[in-house]
Amino acid sequence: MRNVVYALLPIAAYAVYTFGLSALLLLITALIACLLTEHLLNHWIGKESPLGDWSITITALLYGLTLPPHLPLWMVFVGGVIAVALGKFIFGGLGYNVFNPALVGRAFIQAAFPVAITTWMAPFLPDRFSHIPSSTLTLPFLKPVYDITSGATPLSLMKFEHRATDTYSLLMGMTSGSTGETSALLIALGGLYLISRKMMNWRIPLALLGTVYLISTVLHWSNPDIYPTGLFMLFSGGLMLGAVFMATDMVASPITPLGATVYGIIIGIMIYVIRVWGGLPEGVMYAILFGNAVSPHIDNLIRPRVYGTGKQWSKS
Amino acid sequence: MLFDLLKKNPTFKHGIHPPQFKEDTRDKPIRHFPFAPVMIVPLAQHIGKPSVPVVSEGQEVTRGQLLARADGFVSVPMHAPASGVIKKIGRVPSISGKMVPGIFLEPFPGSSQEVLEGKPVKVESATPEEIIAAIQNAGIVGLGGAAFPTHVKLKIPEGKHADTLIINGAECEPYLTTDHRVMLEQAPDIIMGVRYLLKATGAARAVIGIESNKPDAAENLRKHLPPDLPLSVQVAEVKYPQGAEKMLITAILGREVPSGGLPIDVHAVVVNVATTAEIGRLLPHGRGIQERVITITGPGIRKKGNYWIPIGTPLRYILEQAGAEEDINRVFMGGPMMGTAVSSLDIPVTKGTSGIVAFRDEEARKKDQKIYPCIHCGACVDACPLFLNPSRLGILAKFKEYHTMASDYNLMDCFECGSCTYVCPSHIPLVQYFRMSKLVLRNEKAKAPHV
Numbered sequence: 001m002r003n004v005v006y007a008l009l010p011i012a013a014y015a016v017y018t019f020g021l022s023a024l025l026l027l028i029t030a031l032i033a034c035l036l037t038e039h040l041l042n043h044w045i046g047k048e049s050p051l052g053d054w055s056i057t058i059t060a061l062l063y064g065l066t067l068p069p070h071l072p073l074w075m076v077f078v079g080g081v082i083a084v085a086l087g088k089f090i091f092g093g094l095g096y097n098v099f100n101p102a103l104v105g106r107a108f109i110q111a112a113f114p115v116a117i118t119t120w121m122a123p124f125l126p127d128r129f130s131h132i133p134s135s136t137l138t139l140p141f142l143k144p145v146y147d148i149t150s151g152a153t154p155l156s157l158m159k160f161e162h163r164a165t166d167t168y169s170l171l172m173g174m175t176s177g178s179t180g181e182t183s184a185l186l187i188a189l190g191g192l193y194l195i196s197r198k199m200m201n202w203r204i205p206l207a208l209l210g211t212v213y214l215i216s217t218v219l220h221w222s223n224p225d226i227y228p229t230g231l232f233m234l235f236s237g238g239l240m241l242g243a244v245f246m247a248t249d250m251v252a253s254p255i256t257p258l259g260a261t262v263y264g265i266i267i268g269i270m271i272y273v274i275r276v277w278g279g280l281p282e283g284v285m286y287a288i289l290f291g292n293a294v295s296p297h298i299d300n301l302i303r304p305r306v307y308g309t310g311k312q313w314s315k316s
Numbered sequence: 317m318l319f320d321l322l323k324k325n326p327t328f329k330h331g332i333h334p335p336q337f338k339e340d341t342r343d344k345p346i347r348h349f350p351f352a353p354v355m356i357v358p359l360a361q362h363i364g365k366p367s368v369p370v371v372s373e374g375q376e377v378t379r380g381q382l383l384a385r386a387d388g389f390v391s392v393p394m395h396a397p398a399s400g401v402i403k404k405i406g407r408v409p410s411i412s413g414k415m416v417p418g419i420f421l422e423p424f425p426g427s428s429q430e431v432l433e434g435k436p437v438k439v440e441s442a443t444p445e446e447i448i449a450a451i452q453n454a455g456i457v458g459l460g461g462a463a464f465p466t467h468v469k470l471k472i473p474e475g476k477h478a479d480t481l482i483i484n485g486a487e488c489e490p491y492l493t494t495d496h497r498v499m500l501e502q503a504p505d506i507i508m509g510v511r512y513l514l515k516a517t518g519a520a521r522a523v524i525g526i527e528s529n530k531p532d533a534a535e536n537l538r539k540h541l542p543p544d545l546p547l548s549v550q551v552a553e554v555k556y557p558q559g560a561e562k563m564l565i566t567a568i569l570g571r572e573v574p575s576g577g578l579p580i581d582v583h584a585v586v587v588n589v590a591t592t593a594e595i596g597r598l599l600p601h602g603r604g605i606q607e608r609v610i611t612i613t614g615p616g617i618r619k620k621g622n623y624w625i626p627i628g629t630p631l632r633y634i635l636e637q638a639g640a641e642e643d644i645n646r647v648f649m650g651g652p653m654m655g656t657a658v659s660s661l662d663i664p665v666t667k668g669t670s671g672i673v674a675f676r677d678e679e680a681r682k683k684d685q686k687i688y689p690c691i692h693c694g695a696c697v698d699a700c701p702l703f704l705n706p707s708r709l710g711i712l713a714k715f716k717e718y719h720t721m722a723s724d725y726n727l728m729d730c731f732e733c734g735s736c737t738y739v740c741p742s743h744i745p746l747v748q749y750f751r752m753s754k755l756v757l758r759n760e761k762a763k764a765p766h767v
Contacts, residue, residue: 095688095690095692096689250692250693251691251692253692255692255697255707256694256697256705260694299705303705306575306703306704306726307562307566307573307575307701307702308562308575308729
């Protein structure tokens with residue numbers, strides 16, 4: 001699983017480059033919160049510390065990368081504890097979690113701190129390596145105060161102002177957004193690396209991205225004024241990060257090739273519905289959590305035909 | 317020509333590609349092995365009822381003489397592996413770890429060890445029934461490892477028929493080169509065996525299935541094909557478990573043996589190639605089986621090779637003669653995939669022993685890796701040749717849901733090839749779980765009152 005960490009490192013490094021000290025502190029806090037929780041909980045029930053399997057490091061990085069860069073650190077910490085405790089530990093630890101733990105943590109933040117998690121900072125601020133945003137250092141249980149230029153994500157620009165961002169900016173990560181979601185290109189490269197190492201089921205991102213692209217392209221043709229283009233939908237927001245690194249969590253996704261494809265399509269449809277017709281500008285997180293929830297049912301329903309059963313063997 | 321190059325050898329779906337490790341012994345001609353000071357002959361070396369001794373303690377016997385007769389149809393007799401004296405009839409150590417009924421035989425040193433001849437059965441004149449009886453009388457079982465009495469599957473049940481006889485020379489198990497050498501050195505015996513088998517089963521044709529990593533064996537057999545026999549050689553892709561009966565039928569005939577069924581349900585009979593050679597060699601002389609070819613190999617063996625070994629030779633004696641290293645700590649009978657790691661060296665080789673593979677400290681240690689929880693990666697699902705879901709089966713086994721495993725997830729179809737265990741990144745001993753689960757279910761069934 002160390003390979004997943006390798007695939008995430010360039011994304012994390014680029015995030016720090018884009019958003020500066022706030023992103024760095026956020027990722028470190030997420031790591032401390034998740035690793036500490038995992039270690040202490042396992043110590044509590046007398047299990048050997050599972051930090052060596054790297055799975056919680058992946059969870060921590062993914063969790064951090066889905067948060068706004070200047071989210072107050074105490075919120076990051078609380079969400080990290082929730083991600084591990086409620087997303088993973090209570091289900092029985094590695095291999096038994098129903099939902100992607102990183103997204104459980106993020107969903108908690110979304111519910112508990114709806115304003116903080118939808119406030120974005122502008123990328124490439126000139127003083128990002130010298131100035132820590134005041135919101136980052138907010139004391140626990142206090143409301144954050146923002147002292148830096150805020151930004152709007154491409155998706156909210158699209159939803160509320162009908163302004164599309166160009167594909168190049170989306171690919172290269174020139175926009176505002178969650179810490180690790182801005183550069184679609186780096187994420188895609190990380191995914192290709194994992195696929196080449198056979199560490200990822202490529203059917204899931206392919207089915208998911210394909211579905212989103214197909215629906216948005218068809219609808220865009222039908223009415224370009226209302227519906228954004230397929231490319232915009234693909235490269236904006238958390239879609240790339242979600243499709244490549246979140247939906248592919250092996251534990252919470254179906255085990256058969258066909259099941260994985262169906263799962264990807266379901267998540268793709270959900271994302272489109274939430275983004276375009278829902279109240280929120282972004283729907284990747286809820287769509288994947290929904291996909292996780294139906295995943296066991298997909299495995300129950302879609303099973304490969306066992307050798308020598310069903311369809312009769314070819315007659316001789 | 318180009319077309320032939322593009323054409324892929326037939327095979328089955330899924331499966332794995334473990335390293336072969338066959339190069340150490342594949343070029344070593346079969347050599348004879350000395351007689352051990354004491355032979356151990358278990359009465360049940362086959363699936364079915366144990367044989368019944370017809371000799372008494374202290375009696376002198378000649379090599380090839382009947383020691384114990386078959387008890388019913390699903391049973392085979394035992395013959396003396398050497399000329400000598402019966403020391404004791406009692407209980408002998410076995411691979412299962414239990415003591416089982418058996419005979420201790422002390423060979424005469426320096427005897428000529430000529431094999432006793434019986435009543436020959438000629439393929440031209442014998443009826444199918446006579447051939448089937450002769451195969452049983454010769455004590456022949458599946459030499460590929462299953463040790464199922466061969467004559468039982470040659471007896472075609474009422475209302476069924478066989479159209480194809482498949483001779484299994486796939487030998488997909490790593491390390492083993494027994495069948496490979498037999499195909500190189502005993503082609504005439506194999507051809508003769510096919511004649512008997514075709515007549516016994518009434519099959520219209522026979523196909524010898526060989527994995528493509530043994531081109532010399534395929535070529536040698538093709539050279540020996542007689543013009544009057546509907547026999548052909550089919551090369552299949554190298555993939556484990558290509559040598560499993562069901563997988564070979566699928567590769568060669570494109571048919572699937574129904575779940576819970578037998579090859580005859582798809583009009584096929586599969587016989588191992590070494591078994592076929594044994595039939596072709598023994599029947600014309602009316603002899604019984606008293607030795608077999610075994611590959612002795614592995615990192616813990618100095619004199620690796622293929623040997624004719626008398627059945628009943630103790631493992632400890634074989635390892636001594638083959639120059640086993642001091643520090644061997646894991647010995648498999650059969651191959652490392654489907655064979656059994658032995659718990660004692662005092663057990664004898666039996667008719668089903670196709671190989672002896674000995675590992676030393678370092679190789680075995682690598683295998684003892686930490687077990688992680690199942691992360692649902694699906695590697696086992698992609699490996700299972702029967703399209704089972706080993707991941708789900710493994711979780712169910714952990715929670716002792718044996719009945720669900722059988723009723724909803726086809727546990728009983730599993731033939732324990734071990735592909736799932738081999739590919740599992742979490743090192744979960746899946747096939748061991750399944751073996752145990754099947755045993756629990758079988759014991760339960762045996763205990764249940766019959767209604």
